[in-house]
Amino acid sequence: MTGEPTVQEVADWWATAVSRVEPDVIELRGRPIQEVIADTSFVGVIWLLLRGQSPTPAQERLLEAAMVASVDHGPHAPSIAVARMAATCGIGLNNAMATGVNLLGDSHGGAGEQCLEMLTAITSRQADGEPLESAAASVVDQWRARSKYLPGFGHRFHRVDPRRAPLLERVSAAVADGVVDGGFLRAANAVEAILAGGRPRPVPINIDGCTAVVYGELGFAPPLARGLFVLSRSVGILAHAWEEAGQGRRNKGPIPPSVTPTFLPL
Template sequence: MTDDRTAGQPDLAGWWQTAISHIEPGTIEFRGHRIQELLAERGFVEVIWLMVRGGLPTPQQARLLEAALVASVDHGPQAPSIATARMAATCGVGLNNAIASGVNLLGDVHGGAGQQCVELLHEIVAEHDTADGTSMVAAAGKVVARWRARGDRYLPGYGHRFHPVDPRRAPILALLDEARRAGAIDGRYVDAGLAVEEVLNQGRSRPVPINVDGVTAMIYAELGFVPELARGLFVLGRTVGILSHAWEQAQQGGRIKGPMPPSILPRYTGPAAPAAPTAGAA
């Protein structure tokens, strides 16, 4: 029997089209892989790769992606995304709202450096490939000069306001070197990132080392993730820290906890109020 409400209408099953998931009664498949098989054989990082990229990563690819995600998990309450989630948790909004509040602070300045650094590395490799005989350091010097000429004071992925040398730098570079020796990555984006570090440190007594955004950008670029996905994956990793801090704050209690203790008031810089009239004044 024909349903008169849909007579003459296009196939409504095609309203949403996706190559990611196939869901129907009794069936759950992600990009052609049955959920039963994924649960039995694959880890979370492998499924992240499958969902975002299609296909499954090699063990070394999965290890590099996992390292990038772990490196991004948390940087303490001094990070605005974490602090905001903790403050939200004291306002009675619920855990999901606290998480969303923290995630919504991850923008171009806080959370966007990884994407920007992938863009930087792509530009350097392109400069190197199109300029015959140009070294990677020379290509990096040209690109850095262009970025600075347009007003970029800070290069994304280099230096850190808190760490003289980011403690995540060395272990990730070691993983990248291992993957390169094994033939799992090409290594050109690693060379580009280290070339920028060399350019920035020329003539400096105080070095400007690559930071976590830079080394994870090397991973994302070597693995073939586009810059926008580098930011999305950073957000995915940082959400773990946001969840942890929001939950911890909820267990600690407190109400309407602001960015500073109540005993410390913001410095007022506006106009002075007029003097109050003295008692008995006409």
């Protein structure tokens, strides 16, 4: 760009295929908003905006199940706890929500993305001709060399995550119906079998792993697994922040005022 920018150059700077907004016109991926309002669910709109086309009813139901499963895990979750505290500090509901969302990092909120990366690596090796069990073992070894935590497996509260069965059953049904291929489900089952070897108790797949399977089967890239989780968990963050705001408490801290933190002298 040389000289003064033209109007067209400025318009091209913000070129987008996501939406078109002009006087009296709103379109999402080329569809008039009037049509979208009339026939598309919120989850369907998420798919439309991210993928550029509408999902099939079966794809939409599977995506919705994964997003419903992730909405909340109570004040044990740091994102929920901090949103509730923020709601008592004289800031707006949007600020409280942003506070919670901003805690969704690699350790809290990122396991789904990481698990999908791991499962993608397994399916990629399979596509190159490596048997499933060998591919899964190699990728698990690589991840274990990086961290003692394998993303998407095991849970600090649940021996078996109560969200596991309903989600994986839906994926299995979708495989049987030809909606998805099943490669990510098979990869996750292979990892689960590896982790169960030689242990008195298995290390079952958790919500992050289950949603990684769903998002992988539906063709979402690993970074979008975290983005979709953030959208889902925002519902719980909003509900908790709103509940806390209505309780009238001011400046809520992480522990009750009657409890004094342990002092550890140097």
